[in-house]
Amino acid sequence: MASEATTETTVHTETGVPGGEAHGGGGNFPPFDSSTFPSQLLWLAIMFGLFYYLMSKVALPRIAGILEDREDRIAGDLAEADRLKRETDEAIAAYEQALAEARNKAHSIARTNREKLEAEVEAKRTAAEDKLNQKLAEADARISEIKEAALKEVDGIAAETAEEIVASLIGAKVSKAELDKAVAAGMAR
Amino acid sequence: MSNDPIHQFHIQKWFPIEIGGVDFSFTNSSFFMAATVAVAAGFLILSTNGRGLVPSRWQSMAEMSYEFVADMLRSSAGTAGMKFFPFVFSLFMFVLIANLLGMFPYFFTVTSHIIVTFALAMAVILTVVIYGFLNHGMGFLKLFVPSGVPVVLLPLVSLIEVISFLSRPISLSVRLFANMLAGHITLKVFAGFVVSLGAMGVVGVGGAILPLAMAVALTALEFLVAFLQAYVFAVLTCMYLNDAIHPGH
Structure with missing residues (x-):
């Protein structure tokens, strides 16, 4: 209560806050109270x-x-x-x-x-x-063999036929050499 | 007493200690410094106890604060600045948690005392000066001699640089201190209006709504300021440390 009383009385002085500063760190404004600084x-x-x-x-x-x-x-x-x-x-x-x-x-x-x-x-x-x-x-x-054989036979047949024809036509015998010659000539033509 | 906006800043001795005639009492301020340390360290250490590969919510917050400060320091002071990371991180978390704890009704705000913020600012500046001279010797003084300035202007520019360097601890500490002090006083004044008007009966209760709305809005603003001032303090620390690492800008 005592501290309350003191603060009550100091309220008015505290309104002048810069005053505390001006006094060089003294006064009642707590932040500038240098006595609390060491602590x-x-x-x-x-x-x-x-x-x-x-x-x-x-x-x-x-x-x-x-x-x-x-x-x-x-x-x-x-x-x-x-x-x-x-x-x-x-x-x-x-x-x-x-x-x-x-x-x-x-x-x-x-x-x-x-x-x-x-x-x-x-x-x-x-x-x-x-x-x-x-x-x-x-x-x-x-085929060519047969043809050849056939051709040979054709020669023979031709001669024989010619001989027969000649024989029946003129009734004379013609020699075989002459017939062959004539057939060959006929064939060649 | 209830309407005294300054009352919240009073230092109360809880355990008087006196060494060599100097008062080193354990006060409410000391207690809230300890509370700040307990809350901040408790949060960061307990939340990471699980070392989860997939973080829990609390661990995620701890990791976010880590990466937030790490990115801040890396972007302004480079990788070489990472050796100061524990210092910057401690400063940021200490100021942030102290500011946030101060937002609780009846809690003492550690950072609302100029001596505390000034001590933190001096810790930063002394780190800058000592590291600067240890690593660059006299080359650290190039900090005050900007390159590309005409010789005629050099003395003037250097003088300005020196003054700006000397004012750094003051601006750094006063910014934080004044913001916290003014914010808490304003909040207290508006909250006081609510109580005084509320005591005046029906009309007063009606009239008290306006300052109540103000107090609500200011509370939100003060939470923002609490974070913002911790951030500004940490960012400026990073920039000053950058001067110590790379003098001669």
Whole structure:
């Protein structure tokens, strides 16, 4: 109550706040009351020093560690994701390559099969043609043989017929040499 | 007493301590400094206890404050400035939590006393000066000799630079102190109006609505100021530290 009374009485003087400042730190305005300065400075030094110590030794390294851990983790996860993506890409590329290879192989198999079949067909065809040609040649040979034989026979028949004709016409015998000569001349004409 | 806007700034001795005739009592101010440290350190240490890869809400806030200050320091003082990170972070959190604790009714605002803000500002300036001279020797004095200034103007410019450097601790401390002091006084005055008018009966209660709305709005503003002043204090600290790391701008 006593302190209340004193403040009551000092209210009026306190309204002149700058007055306290002008008097050089004295007066009743608490922030300029220099008698409290040593205590405030000492306790500020203790408390702020303690706070600085706690911050620099405990709190800040811990928060820095947390942030660093998180950054490392995120970077690690990103790297892992990157690696997996690269692996996937590689797998896809390998798959596509295998697919292309298989396709090429299939194509080449089909092509070689086709070529083989074509060659076989061609070979069979030429063989058949050869055979036919041979048969044709044989047939030709036989025909010309027969023709020759026939022609020879034609000569004989012609001579005989001529002999008969001559005999029946003139009733004379003509020699064989003369007949042949005449037939040959007739044939030549 | 209830209407005295200055009462909240009184230092009350809780445990009188006297060493060599000088008063080092444990006061309400000392208690709220301790409370600030306890709240700030407790928040930052307990929230990160889990060291969660996926942060909890509290841990997320602690990480945000860390990255906020780290980005602030890196952008103004570069990577070389990161060796001062614990210092800047401590300053920012201490001022911020002290300001925010001061927003509780009946709580003492540590930063509303010029000696506290001045001591913090001097800690910054002394760090700048000591680090500057240790690392650059006399080269640190290039800070006061801007490059590209005509020789004729050099003495004048250097004088201005020196004065501006010397006024830094004052502007740094007075800005924070005055903002907290003025804000709390204004809040108290408007809240006092509400009480005085409310005591005057029905008409008074009606009339008290206006200062009540003002008090509500001012409370919001003061929360903004509490954060903003801590931010400004930290940003200026970063810029001054940048001078110590890279003198000769």
